[in-house]
Amino acid sequence: MQKILVGIKRVVDYNVRVRVKPDGSGVVTDGVKMSVNPFDEIALEEALRIRERGEPVEIVAVSIGPDDAQQQLRTALAMGADRAILIKTDQMIEPLAAAKLMLEIIKKENPELVIVGKQAIDDDSAQTGPMIAALWGRPQATFCSKLDLKGNTAVILREVDAGLETIEIDLPAVISADLRLNEPRYVKLPDIMKAKKKPLDVIEIASLGIDTTPGLKTLLTEPPKPRAKGVMVKDVAELVDALKKRGLVS
Amino acid sequence: MSKVLVIGEHDGHKLSQATARCVSCATQIPGAEITVAVFAADPTAVAAQAATLTGVTHVLTISGAHHAHPMGAVLAPHVVSLAKGYTHVFGASTTFGKDLMPRVAALLNVPQISDAMSVEGAYTFKRPIYAGNAIVTLEAPADKILVATVRTASFEPAASTGSATITAAAVSVEMPTHTRFVSVQAASSDRPDLASAAKVVSGGRALGSKENFELIFKIAEKLGGAVGASRAAVDAGYAPNELQVGQTGKIIAPQLYMAVGISGAIQHLTGIKDAKTIVAINKDGEAPIFEVADFGLVGDLFEILPQLEAALSQSGAK
Ligand SMILES: Cc1cc2nc3c(=O)[nH]c(=O)nc-3n(C[C@H](O)[C@H](O)[C@H](O)COP(=O)(O)OP(=O)(O)OC[C@H]3O[C@@H](n4cnc5c(N)ncnc54)[C@H](O)[C@@H]3O)c2cc1C
Ligand SMILES: Nc1ncnc2c1ncn2[C@@H]1O[C@H](COP(=O)(O)O)[C@@H](O)[C@H]1O
Numbered sequence: 001m002q003k004i005l006v007g008i009k010r011v012v013d014y015n016v017r018v019r020v021k022p023d024g025s026g027v028v029t030d031g032v033k034m035s036v037n038p039f040d041e042i043a044l045e046e047a048l049r050i051r052e053r054g055e056p057v058e059i060v061a062v063s064i065g066p067d068d069a070q071q072q073l074r075t076a077l078a079m080g081a082d083r084a085i086l087i088k089t090d091q092m093i094e095p096l097a098a099a100k101l102m103l104e105i106i107k108k109e110n111p112e113l114v115i116v117g118k119q120a121i122d123d124d125s126a127q128t129g130p131m132i133a134a135l136w137g138r139p140q141a142t143f144c145s146k147l148d149l150k151g152n153t154a155v156i157l158r159e160v161d162a163g164l165e166t167i168e169i170d171l172p173a174v175i176s177a178d179l180r181l182n183e184p185r186y187v188k189l190p191d192i193m194k195a196k197k198k199p200l201d202v203i204e205i206a207s208l209g210i211d212t213t214p215g216l217k218t219l220l221t222e223p224p225k226p227r228a229k230g231v232m233v234k235d236v237a238e239l240v241d242a243l244k245k246r247g248l249v250s
Numbered sequence: 251m252s253k254v255l256v257i258g259e260h261d262g263h264k265l266s267q268a269t270a271r272c273v274s275c276a277t278q279i280p281g282a283e284i285t286v287a288v289f290a291a292d293p294t295a296v297a298a299q300a301a302t303l304t305g306v307t308h309v310l311t312i313s314g315a316h317h318a319h320p321m322g323a324v325l326a327p328h329v330v331s332l333a334k335g336y337t338h339v340f341g342a343s344t345t346f347g348k349d350l351m352p353r354v355a356a357l358l359n360v361p362q363i364s365d366a367m368s369v370e371g372a373y374t375f376k377r378p379i380y381a382g383n384a385i386v387t388l389e390a391p392a393d394k395i396l397v398a399t400v401r402t403a404s405f406e407p408a409a410s411t412g413s414a415t416i417t418a419a420a421v422s423v424e425m426p427t428h429t430r431f432v433s434v435q436a437a438s439s440d441r442p443d444l445a446s447a448a449k450v451v452s453g454g455r456a457l458g459s460k461e462n463f464e465l466i467f468k469i470a471e472k473l474g475g476a477v478g479a480s481r482a483a484v485d486a487g488y489a490p491n492e493l494q495v496g497q498t499g500k501i502i503a504p505q506l507y508m509a510v511g512i513s514g515a516i517q518h519l520t521g522i523k524d525a526k527t528i529v530a531i532n533k534d535g536e537a538p539i540f541e542v543a544d545f546g547l548v549g550d551l552f553e554i555l556p557q558l559e560a561a562l563s564q565s566g567a568k
Binding site for chain 1: 321322323326344346348353359378379380382385390429435473484490492498500505516517523527529542547557558565
């Protein structure tokens with residue numbers, strides 16, 4: 001194996017309680033902490049571990065987003081990616097467009113593996129991985145929780161609703177990382193210093209010649225309906241009574 | 251007129267309740283004509299069940315040994331070849347649907363609406379983003395096939411009063427061989443299924459061990475319910491992964507949800523917001539789970555659960 005591409009999306013940090021703008025035009029992102037999508041850290045960690053097991057791979061982190069997404073790519077470089085590519089845009093990019101843009105990079109770089117997160121925690125779409133695989137005409141292993149490389153194939157354990165599924169796929173392929181694939185490493189200060197010297201290419205989105213106009217129109221963004229206020233009960237007897245009244249316990 | 255193709259989900263014998271919920275979503279599209287596609291080694295039994303779903307007029311069966319263990323990468327080209335002539339292609343927002351539908355959408359070169367939670371018009375749907383902290387209303391182009399996954403917790407399963415026609419469909423697509431099923435390690439099926447159970451009892455990190463997690467199983471058994479878990483409990487190995495509830499686990503809408511020793515992180519809450527009644531048991535009165543609970547009980551779960559079990563035994567809970 002020679003090359004692994006990893007998707008790194010800049011998203012609102014998972015600890016932030018996101019608020020909807022009063023005029024319904026979107027969510028507040030100004031001044032909010034931004035981070036690497038947690039599943040993308042897992043994706044990158046897996047690539048790093050493949051290299052550490054002795055595969056001489058080059059690991060390329062790719063992000064599509066605003067100029068500030070360079071911060072997240074620097075984090076990826078500090079974790080251990082060899083180089084990074086930013087496809088620069090201030091537009092909102094739908095998963096289908098993201099997949100098409102990724103495909104352009106794939107055509108240039110010819111990786112054997114593309115690892116993305118199973119979902120981005122901002123749009124929660126869970127689409128980009130399978131879309132890249134579809135456009136590339138290659139296999140996909142979504143919700144991966146274990147990855148074993150065997151020459152030109154990979155054996156994958158997938159977290160599915162029924163339990164755990166094992167599949168075998170030919171490479172090149174797209175993998176989407178689930179939570180339990182690994183636990184990402186912490187970045188150390190010397191690594192941050194080293195990361196500053198690693199190459200980070202910025203590509204203007206227009207230079208790739210892909211139509212990225214959103215296909216879906218967002219008419220409104222609103223807060224979820226609040227739940228009715230509940231009550232505190234003092235003990236088990238009171239709880240069981242309350243459940244009986246609702247017909248939940250006979 | 252809208253013609254909706256719903257991709258049936260099943261285990262080879264039984265149609266999944268997720269498909270009945272998907273159909274229910276499709277029936278809310280005004281004047282929709284609904285077809286369910288069943289891909290299987292032998293689709294007979296599953297197709298018969300799909301044909302009874304209220305609102306379904308046609309069932310298409312596609313049989314073949316290679317459909318015994320459906321996988322998105324193998325199935326997608328087949329679905330695409332069926333999709334012509336339909337205005338909508340729907341799948342449930344399960345791991346099966348999430349694996350398949352985006353691949354279908356990309357092959358059709360159309361955007362996908364993930365986790366549709368309400369129908370506002372034939373091409374207008376609401377869906378949650380940011381772990382349910384915001385709801386967007388999306389409009390898809392009416393001149394293209396609309397591919398969507400349906401958030402099953404938002405729709406009641408369709409009833410079974412129907413009698414649709416069942417037709418074998420001929421699909422001639424080259425079989426992708428790059429993706430091969432090896433095995434599946436399924437959860438034990440002797441308890442109610444988490445995704446469709448009316449009552450769910452979930453345990454969190456506070457349970458402390460796999461052995462202690464048995465306390466949760468006991469209460470669930472007394473209630474005739476399913477067992478769930480927080481991510482922390484799954485990561486710690488107290489419960490298997492398929493029991494995880496939340497943003498990245500299962501999104502459920504039971505009549506009763508009982509959260510025991512779960513703090514109520516936003517990623518967990520998004521999985522239970524549609525539960526009719528939420529009960530929280532936590533020793534920390536400030537835990538965020540109490541903000542969504544209908545009934546909250548502050549205390550040590552190791553004292554409360556045995557009492558609860560005794561009380562439920564007395565009342566003959568089931
Ligand atoms: C990208 C991402 C996705 C995630 N997806 C999910 C998901 O799908 N589902 C999910 O659940 N989480 C998810 N999480 C994790 C989530 O943020 C929380 O970390 C997790 O839900 C915490 O689990 P917990 O409540 O069991 O543990 P804790 O937060 O540790 O809470 C334990 C609770 O138990 C209480 N307690 C302790 N001892 C006792 C006792 N003896 N009696 C009674 N109460 C007691 C404590 O007061 C505390 O409130 C995700 C996180 C990320 C970053
Ligand atoms: N703008 C982007 N930049 C980099 N990677 C992305 C981008 N959008 C999506 N991805 C990758 O695709 C995964 C799934 O995203 P989504 O389909 O939006 O839920 C993410 O975890 C990323 O790895």
